[in-house]
Amino acid sequence: MQEAMIQVKKELGLDAVILHSRRVHKGGLFGFFAKESFEIMAATDSPALSSSEAKAVTSTPRYSVDHPKEAALQLEIANMRKMLEKVLDKIPETTKSSSPFFDVLVKNDIDEQIAENLIKGLPEQYLTADSDAAIVRQLLTERVSNYFKKVDGITIPSRGPRLVALVGPTGVGKTTTIAKLAANFALKEGCKVALLTADTYRISAVEQLKTYADIIGVPIEIIYTPDELKSAIYRHSDKNLVLIDTAGRSPRNNYQLAELQAFLEIDPYIETHLVLSATTKYKDAVDIVQKFSVCSPQKFLFTKMDEASNLGTVFNLLYTFTTPSSYITTGQNVPDDIELANPVKMANMILRD
Ligand SMILES: Nc1nc2c(ncn2[C@@H]2O[C@H](COP(=O)(O)OP(=O)(O)OP(=O)(O)O)[C@@H](O)[C@H]2O)c(=O)[nH]1
Ligand SMILES: [Mg+2]
Structure with missing residues (x-):
């Protein structure tokens, strides 16, 4: 031994x-x-x-x-x-480097982990660098467009008004979007529309919406307290659509958010849309979504699509959260620059080189 x-x-x-x-x-x-x-x-x-x-x-x-x-x-x-x-x-790294589409997605500000998941979800034979690019593009377009299919605009009920409130950070385009929606529903669809504004922080904010209301020819009311909101909704029960504008809130100010929540809680039928600018960084957008969750928004509404260099933030949010998007806005013109998202068009923008 x-x-x-x-x-x-x-x-x-x-x-x-x-x-x-x-x-x-x-x-x-x-x-x-x-x-x-x-x-x-x-x-x-x-x-x-x-x-x-x-x-x-x-x-x-x-x-x-x-x-x-x-x-x-x-x-x-x-x-x-x-x-x-x-x-x-080593396999995830291999996937990362082997598909040229990973770089395309990341260049379009798709979160790296999400890009990896999208590519990994492809059939195995398309995971290599020398896969047929046209087929991979087609498959990825389908995968990406599925997330953009979560579109849920405003529908008008056969009886009683639809109550819609827009909430979100400052300057994202809430008031302009309210004006676009009011003009489209009142003038193009012939609905009876009323505007309510709870943004009493700036005199110019009330004036801004009042000007649009006068041009479109719809009534407008200024709301100071949750009780006033309740009675205004009651007064407009003959309308098809009541649009509620709110003041821009910082996601870092819990007091402001609680105040906003108190307004919206006054009526469980208020459909709340969280307005987000497509130009916001993804991380900041996640923070906004999390902080505004106290207002229980049912839909995302994406603005300033025309200003964003890509749709990375929009896609990352739709991938990460189950919330559907209602509308996207594409410019400052009232009432034209608003539309329901077109999933294939959006997916092609995500996959552009
Ligand atoms: N490029 C571009 N600008 C937009 C869009 N929507 C709104 N804006 C502009 O963004 C600016 C702010 O718009 P508002 O509608 O006042 O934004 P807001 O969210 O109501 O702002 P606060 O009430 O101050 O929180 C204005 O100059 C709008 O013309 C859009 O889709 N594209
Ligand atoms: Mg405003």
């Missing part, structure tokens, strides 16, 4: 680990006169593997007395398992 240990240390060094040792009898006749020997299986620690070095796996039994085939095989299997685990660990 001692002799074998000396041999192990000589061949594998002082760090060698003894995996297995046993006494064996070889040769002889009917168990008599057999020669006794020792079998030792030893291994050394393997250095960190990289996928390119994977074949240089160590931990193999460099030394074993009497070459026990079975044990060597077991070690070989263990090594192969280790190697496989290392290779599997």
